[in-house]
Amino acid sequence: METSWKKYEAMPENYYSIRDDVVKSAKDAGISDAKLIKLELGLEEIVVNVISYAYDSANRPILVKYYISGDRFIIEIVDYGKKFNPLEAPQRTNPPSLNQRPGGYGIFLVKKFFASVTYEYEEIEGFPANHLTMELTIR
Numbered sequence: 001m002e003t004s005w006k007k008y009e010a011m012p013e014n015y016y017s018i019r020d021d022v023v024k025s026a027k028d029a030g031i032s033d034a035k036l037i038k039l040e041l042g043l044e045e046i047v048v049n050v051i052s053y054a055y056d057s058a059n060r061p062i063l064v065k066y067y068i069s070g071d072r073f074i075i076e077i078v079d080y081g082k083k084f085n086p087l088e089a090p091q092r093t094n095p096p097s098l099n100q101r102p103g104g105y106g107i108f109l110v111k112k113f114f115a116s117v118t119y120e121y122e123e124i125e126g127f128p129a130n131h132l133t134m135e136l137t138i139r
Contacts, residue, residue, distance in 0.1 A: 005063040005125070010051045010079065014062075018047055022066050022075060029068050030138055038113035039073070039136055045106035046077055046086070046132060054081025054130070063124065072115065072135040079130050085119045086132065087111075110134065 006021065008014045019040060026039055050062050063078040086107050111117050116135040124131060 003065055003067045005065050005078070007061050007063050010055055010060045010062040012048075012051055015044070015047055015051060018062070018064055019043060022064065025066050026073055026136075029073050031073055031136065032139075035136060035138075039075075042110040042113050042134060043075065045110055046134070049086065049106065050077065050079045050081070050130075054079040054084070063129075068138070069135075071138050073138055075134045075136075077132045077134075078124050080127050081130060083121050083128070084130055085121070087117060087119050 008018055022043055023036060023040060026036060031039065047062065047064075054060070054062075061080065063076075065074075065076040067074055089107060113136070114134045115137050116133075118133045120131045120133075122129060122131055
């Protein structure tokens with residue numbers, strides 16, 4: 001059953017409220033502790049990147065929706081920042097070396113942890129938006 005959007009300001013201190021809301025719902029859905037860790041890591045990657053990079057100014061919204069559909073726990077994340085498909089961003093799949101810059105593994109891990117990850121640039125609540133959907137199997 002799909003829920004309505006929850007709106008948060010895209011500010012670092014709000015990450016914890018987003019995480020706590022999603023994790024509580026996932027626990028209530030029966031997600032195992034092992035999968036909760038993966039959910040938290042993937043959620044952190046996406047939400048922190050939206051908070052850090054989506055907007056040029058503060059006080060912009062991040063919308064989050066989470067619900068159960070069949071055997072999946074679905075998380076949808078929306079921002080109204082510049083168009084950016086994280087699934088097409090350069091990724092690293094090899095272990096880091098001392099000679100390379102940090103980063104680039106987040107989306108790789110999100111794709112690995114979740115059963116499905118999709119991106120759309122579409123109108124949400126009347127405005128063009130980045131819309132990422134992540135699906136985690138419940139069992």
